[in-house]
Amino acid sequence: METITPFIEVIDEIKEAGGEIFKMCFQCGLCDAVCPWNKVRPFSMRKIIREAAFGLTEIEGEDIWRCTTCGTCPAQCPRGVKQIDVSVALRRVATEYDVFPASVKSARTARASLISEGNPLQGERKKRADWAKDLSVKTYAEGMEVLYFVGCYLSYDPRMKKVATATANILKKAGVEFGILGDQESCCGESIRKTGSEQVFKDLARKNIKTFIDNGVKKIIVSSPHCFHTFKNEYPEFMVNFEIVHMSQYILELINDGRLSLKGEFPQRVTYHDPCYLGRHNNVYDEPRDLLKKIEGLELVEMEDSRKKSLCCGGGGGRIWMDTPREDRFSDIRLKQARKVGAQILATACPYCITNFEESRLNLEYENVLEVKDITEIISDML
Amino acid sequence: MEGKKGDFNVSLKTKPRYIIEDKCTGCTTCVQYCPVHYPDPFNQDISDNKAVHVYFSQAIPLVAYIDDSCLRLKDKKCDICSGVCKTGAIDFRQTTKKTDINVGAIILSSGITPFDPSAKEEYGYKTMQNVVTSMDYERLLSSTGPFEGEVLRTIDKKHPKKIAWIQCVGSRRVTEGDNSYCSGVCCTYTQKQVILTKHHYEDVQCTIFHNDIRSFGKDFERYFQRAEQLPGVEFIRSYASIEKEIPETRNVIVRYATADDGVKREEFDMVVLSIGLNPPAAYKEISEKFGIELNSHGFSKSDSSNPIKTNRPGIFVSGAFLGPTDVPESVFTASGASAQTGELLDYRRDKLAKERVYPIERDVSAEEPKIGVFVCHCGANISSVVNVPSTVDYARTLPNVVYATEQIFSCATNSAREITDLAIEKGFNRVVIAACSPRTLEPLFRDTLREAGLNQYYLDMANIREHCSWVHAKQKDEATQKAHDIVRMSVARAGELEPLLEFDLPVNKAALVVGGGIGGMTCALSIAKQGHEVHLVEKAKDLGGMARRLHTTLEKLDVQTYLDELIHKVYQNPLIHISHEATIKEVSGYLGNFTTTIETEGRIKTIKHGVSVLAIGAEEYKPSEYLYGESDKVFTHLELGEEIARGNKAIINAESLVMIQCVGCRNEDRNYCSRVCCGHAVKNALKLKEKNPDMRIYIIFRDMRTYGFREDAYREASEKGVQFIRYTPEDKPLVEKAKEGGKDVIRVIVPDLILGQRLELTADVLSLAAAVIPSTSTNEIASHFKVTLSPDEFFKEAHVKLKPVEFATDGVFLCGTAHYPKHIPETINQAYGAAGRVLTLLSKDTVVASGSVARVNDYDCVACGACISACTYDAIEFRDTPKGKKAFVNPILCKGDGLCNTKCPTNAIMLKHFTNAALLKQIDAAVTSKDILEQMDAVLEEA
Amino acid sequence: MGNDILPKEIIQQFSDSPVSINMGDKNFGDVMVVGGGVSGIQASLDLATAGFKVYLVEKGPSIGGHMAQLDKTFPTNDCSM
């Protein structure tokens, strides 16, 4: 065993970066026991916290980048340690020192793209609304019923564009007067904040808030739980409050209000995956399920880890931009869980989840046995 | 409820039982016929019960009651039970009864509710079949439980082979729905469950997931070691998470963290959630109705200088409603509440209470022995091993036995009544009860004889439980045979029993309290306030004891101010006589009539008193480890506290301070936990942080034992930045003097288990949690008062739970740290407890002395003195008689243990109730002479 | 294995003592004890022995409290009945 002295300066730096809550940890190990990483490889949040407490963090290592911010451990920590805050603080310190392990390098590309184009996917800002070109979707104007905040993945990613299209279709069918912000829309900033680039997040947030205010926005519909979370829980740090509704909640509302009705049958076995930022972080568990249950013929089954225990797809906390070796992917396990309960469709409501699941689906060669769908895609087909 | 102290009017609603209590015999015929099955709450819903039932087999009162699930009560459908009850005890016309009562004081003992884990998904309770709570598990272990004491899985009735316990369920957690405090009992009751499980089933694997073992109570450390050392038992330091239930086997997967091998996953047949204690379910209602304040956790809000008192004069609290506590503390706080009520209502003592009257004793000495034998099933404790009916049949064949029968629980109220009734009806003059040990229940059965007009010494108990069914659980036939033997021997002895007289002794109504610390003073004051004289004897110049060196408590009591007030009250009280600088020279006498000689300030003084309370406190260990005494930078926690209070700049301005816990105890020399030092360390750390928030404080500990509400302070210390580092006794911290930046410092090197590295800390000050050790005068005082010591050399109470504040020696009581280390509020509670018990004696004019004592036959005594040296109670002395010097037994001091008998060379001394005649009969009955001859023949033949 | 038994003995002493379990017709007492667990029973007994008339009030159908549900109790492993 090596002998080392606590590094007081580093402790102070981590505290300044917002990670002071490490001091509450009493090393019970529960965070490690519940963390999804330990289903694929050893990872100890407890150790990360302990190292931070003595200023002994391996700042250049991979481990501080691992936490997917899935929210499982903070929800159970008996001492109220907000492990995500500690992770983010450590990443801020690493960003400050400009030290990154190889697997994180791609997140740097995303960051650069966010700074220049307002999205992490290296898409051009002016092409942000291209997905809607042929759909006669209006640009938001003051007085409209809702703003549809599309999000980066739905705007640029070929797979996710289908979800955007489905969403627009639903809103139109329901007669909702809505608009989008087009190239005025910027990334919500959720994931880049979690990778420690606080300034980039703040710039993005300010840009969006200004746009919202300038356009007189009151109610915002979002497709991504990450946007949902940030607008709802983090933008208020800037002293603004908008009414934020996730698409799954909104559709249910439309149906219940009689503005939307579903037709036909969907005789499929479906399982629903709770995205971390919708479920654990925001307690939205029932609406997506209630919505699926409204579909005639659909059989809803639950996977082994559902609701509060939902298994993270692996995409949060900026991990969506980082390299995760195949054997370390939670999404593979998730797809297997879906198969185990005999689901034909794995439904969810988050662009990161779908991206990861689609990739696992290819890797596991599940193309013929399991489909991955956003809830909106299923609903859109039933109108 | 309304009114004020001395005069409260309370109106009570008594729910109808729908049973006429006087008519019900508890026969449970109605229960057999009742068609409604529903989960039995007494058995934690594991097994079923009926709408009409007896709450549990030893319930008091033992009569049936009908609850809400009854069909007739619901929609007047059924009336089966009324039909089958032979005594016509069922009465559906009963309604809620309102009773108004007027009382002078109220004691709230509303206890606790076990934490309900079903509200939290993660615990898997109610969703997974084999996840049970510790309360469920208690029922599974119990012979009156759902499977008659067999631990089975409800789902498939299989014996679990691998069981996990998860600690701190609902406790020590800030997550919503959990409690932030430590429940204090679950660590130890889990160890109990493990020990009992291993006792039932040797091959079961037991794994306990925890984050600290909190063995802070008296003898708990040894108890933990006992559990830990059992084969197949593993304590793992990690909270555990329940991953899932395996659908096919219904086994449960548990995940936990290790420092070296990462997260592990293990399958168990059963998981027990060690649930904590919540305040009583109706705590809000209680607080509103009685107008008393609660703390933030829903327990009674206590003033740490007297936790038993509430904000409302005349209303007191005892037991677990004070905060999570175990049975011993629930018992002595009860006595404490009783003492405080006594202080308040002393003027009306004996005005309303009535003495009990027994029938006149029948003289049966001329009659032939007519013996009644009762064989008890003890639920299933006896009958699952011993064939009870065959034992009854056998008893009937024995000489002098006129009647024999079996009983499910002989100790239950109705069974005891049955014994009395049958004794009268069948006219027997001796009773043999074949059940458990006489140690606990003999008084009860003697009482049943008195009720029948028989001398109570005509009872003999044949112990077929401890001596038979419990030790021969696996040899049923042999055990039954042995039960026959035991009963036969008992019957033989019973025939020889003689009636004995007990006599009343006058009680001197003064008390002697030894030790003028917080415990002694509190106790003395309470006794004096109830109208009795108290002699308070203190060996030091001043009153105050250890508290003189304490300044604050975690509960924020200003100790010095409190102490000054207390001392003032003691001096002011005209009934308290204080002796300073006193040493005890001699103690003689016995309960009710002690004479103690003391030397005080140079003079000899003789004190006559009826009872004694020993409150001589404890001391601090002087460490020989960690540079104590070799460096002026090393202190004990007590010294540190004093230095902080003095405002010592060198300490308050220190940059860095290290504390090391468990110094001088929890080791081979002292195998116990000093209980107070974890709280003490946290208290000092918080105080220092308050004065110097930048100070770096490290507490190096083994288990943080901040039980109860102290857990909140532990958390607060973390919040303030105090760092906690765990060490193991195998790898203790290394401490050395060093220089750093030209300044003298202490260097502490300690391995951190999670980091897997050694931390090197530099300290300006090192403070040690020096053990609390028994007072130096413990041995001396113990020999004066003839009281015994526990293995750790603190005073030993008569019984941990039954008699936590008294000694086995009658009339001698104890409280405070002389009993075991404890915090100030605990000492205060215990001191009131001792006062409460003292008053049960002092409020009487007489006490009863046992009839079973030794007696010397003057003709045979040769005055050799062998008996005198054998007696541990100094009950025998020489007296001059007309026949010369003869030994004389003081019947009041004699405990009837018979040590003297065995020593007397001439058989001059005999023990009543254990006469040679009776014992020889009993021994002869063990093996018949025919058996002996046969055996001898067999041996001879072989030879 | 210990063999000292708790509430049972207390309860028995209790039936020897001048304690009224809220059944007497003269509704005038010295003390009311709310809760019939170990603590409430002990308090009632001590008070009764010390010369007070006690009303012991229990909301359940039997006295004994939670301890009655325990199989044995630490640290002596006595039977809790």
Ligand SMILES: Cc1cc2nc3c(=O)[nH]c(=O)nc-3n(C[C@H](O)[C@H](O)[C@H](O)COP(=O)(O)OP(=O)(O)OC[C@H]3O[C@@H](n4cnc5c(N)ncnc54)[C@H](O)[C@@H]3O)c2cc1C
């Ligand atoms: C699983 C488990 C195992 C345990 N094992 C042990 C052990 O081995 N050893 C040990 O020392 N301790 C053990 N304990 C702790 C022990 O049970 C308690 O310390 C003890 O029972 C507390 O006694 P009490 O009289 O204060 O409260 P309780 O036993 O809770 O009794 C309170 C009584 O008051 C009644 N009541 C409540 N409110 C009212 C009201 N408003 N009006 C009238 N009546 C009311 C309740 O119905 C109850 O009968 C264990 C606890 C648990 C949960």
Ligand code: SF4
């Ligand atoms: S769950 Fe919380 S207290 Fe426990 S080890 Fe993790 S961070 Fe620490």
Ligand code: SF4
């Ligand atoms: S938030 Fe999720 S991924 Fe991050 S450490 Fe906790 S459990 Fe693991």
Ligand code: SF4
């Ligand atoms: S630490 Fe406290 S709450 Fe946790 S199991 Fe032990 S006694 Fe109970």
Ligand code: SF4
């Ligand atoms: S420091 Fe004291 S209270 Fe804490 S565990 Fe050690 S001996 Fe017990």
